[in-house]
Amino acid sequence: MYRYTVAVIGSGYVGLTTGACLASLGHRVRCADIDSAKVDRLRRGEVDILEPGLPELIRQGQASGLLAFEVGSAGAVRDAEVVILCLPTPMGPDGTADLTAVSAVLAETGALLAPGCVLVNKSTVPVGTARGMAEILGRDDVHVVSNPEFLREGSAVADFLSPDRIVVGSDSRRAAERVLALYARLGAPAVLTDATSAELVKYAANCFLATKLSYVNSIAELSERLGGNIADILTGMGYDQRIGQSYLRPGPGWGGSCLPKDTMALLRVSESVGFDFPLLAEAVRTNERQRERVVDRVEAACGGSLDGLRLGLLGLTFKAGTDDLRDSPALAIAELLVRRGAELVAHDPAVAVTREIPGDAVAVTDDPYQAAKGADGLVLLTEWPSFRALDWSRVAGLLARPVVVDTRNHLDPDVLAGAGITLTGFGAAPGAARAEPDLVPEP
Structure with missing residues (x-):
């Protein structure tokens, strides 16, 4: 060679x-x-x-x-x-x-x-x-x-x-x-x-993934309203080889260093040549709405108001397996929670307590149990495997109110129910949706 x-x-x-x-x-x-x-x-x-x-x-x-x-x-x-x-x-x-x-x-x-x-x-x-x-x-x-x-x-x-x-x-x-x-x-x-086609391939791929994620979150909401089980729905979809099983999980919205900027860039490119791209524009709007929907769900789980409440957050990075905070949906949701009056303490295994957090709305602890201590609720925002392995009976004893909102359907409902915790997920009635752990490396 x-x-x-x-x-x-x-x-x-x-x-x-x-x-x-x-x-x-x-x-x-x-x-x-x-x-x-x-x-x-x-x-x-x-x-x-x-x-x-x-x-x-x-x-x-x-x-x-x-x-x-x-x-x-x-x-x-x-x-x-x-x-x-x-x-x-x-x-x-x-x-x-x-x-x-x-x-x-x-x-x-x-x-x-x-x-x-x-x-x-x-x-x-x-x-x-x-x-x-x-x-x-x-x-x-x-x-x-x-x-x-x-x-x-x-x-x-x-x-x-x-x-x-x-x-x-x-x-x-x-x-x-x-x-x-x-x-x-x-x-x-x-x-x-040609160069033009190669450049368009990257945008086309990322924007398709963003659209797929927004679609899954929409199906999860529809499943809730109709009494379905999103875990079973997505499993049934994923066996179709035309669809595949990747990117078929509900969550707090997509983010990171690529999808937000690439979707907007392709929309601007489309506008520059007079092409209307309503499908992609709606995927972006659905993603923005998903963050508000998460905050509404947290508010409802905590009794209808977040004003003056202390919440613990599990996860800050935009996904597990990275220490990247750029355009993280967790941070966007944290900002919305603060706007509604909540005080936040967060733990993420990839985020040091000395790290500067954009927006300065979150206090960071290196101990997940400290995030739970005295909190009126706990919100899981990033799907780190270690969160499934927490001593949830201990967590229940630390929480001022035994409430957990799982935006990734990452936690085991049976384990949390056994610890006396009320679990709220997405896409199914409470306790119905169950997710298998992701094998994501941690630092």
């Missing part, structure tokens, strides 16, 4: 995983970041993010000499045959992706790229970005390729090394094949297409 010299610009979730995994495949990789303190930590093998398997890969890559870290992109791109952009593209005020970081790197490195280099955009960017980047570069000897990532936080390394598919888009077949060759050892199905 030919070893490419690769520069990865940006050392966040995607950049670190991409760089470490490509080095593990035998390529020579230089990862760059503008944060010199982060680079120093990475050189020492210290990884700031919770991602199973990633610290080990980084240490192995540095030990083998195939992985290195640099401050700034200018030095990293020298002599690189492939330059991969893994830069933040947050949602701007108007809902479109903010390409400030991408533009800055282009301005800094455009003239420094080696002739024949392939510039790869792995960041999630608006459709048409690859073509626009090529025009800004103005170089016939450098081709721009779209190679979207499909990594899930908490399983990014496994997703990279065992991908469902690899999508590469470019107007140059030769450039696309060079990028595809980076992944040759993985043996994954490949889609070679």
Whole structure:
């Protein structure tokens, strides 16, 4: 196998995983970041993010000499045959992706790229970005390729090394094949297409998942009103191979670093070409409504008012298996609870008590039992396996009012009932919905 010299610009979730995994495949990789303190930590093998398997890969890559870290992109791109952009593209005020970081790197490195280099955009960017980047570069000897990532936080390394598919888009077949060759050892199905289609694939996939999650929450509400059991309904749906069992669980709404910004970005792109996308717009509205619905349910379970009540929260991250708080539905619900007068104390196994919580509405404890102590109710917002294993009789004795609202249908109703706790779930009558534990690694 030919070893490419690769520069990865940006050392966040995607950049670190991409760089470490490509080095593990035998390529020579230089990862760059503008944060010199982060680079120093990475050189020492210290990884700031919770991602199973990633610290080990980084240490192995540095030990083998195939992985290195640099401050700034200018030095990293020298002599690189492939330059991969893994830069933040947050949602701007108007809902479109903010390409400030991408533009800055282009301005800094455009003239420094080696002739024949392939510039790869792995960041999630608006459709048409690859073509626009090529025009800004103005170089016939450098081709721009779209190679979207499909990594899930908490399983990014496994997703990279065992991908469902690899999508590469470019107007140059030769450039696309060079990028595809980076992944040759993985043996994954490949889609070679134009850059526009590759960019749209990422948005289409994420927005479909968001729509699926909103649909499940709507079915859960309908199930409640009709007296059904959402666990059985979703099991019956999941056996249909056209639907599948993934993303078929009710919850407090979807969030994280991708789905909120990608749904809004695709809506804005649709508007820009005069296309009405009511299905996606309604999925977003349903998700916003779900958060209010959760708060209404907590309020009802606690007697009809939250004013002056102390509530314990179990979970703050947007899902189990990660320490990411970005656009977490748990934090959005916490803010709504505070607006209704509640005082909040939370525990999350991936969130340290010293960590700054956006909005400053939640006190954090490193002990789940402290979150329950003296609380007028307990609200489970993130599906960490350790929450199922709590001593629920002890929890019942600590609660001022033995009430638990489980927004994920994650807890065992029989266990909580045996502890004398009134459990409220979603999608079924109290005590009817039952969920099996997720095997999610904890820190």
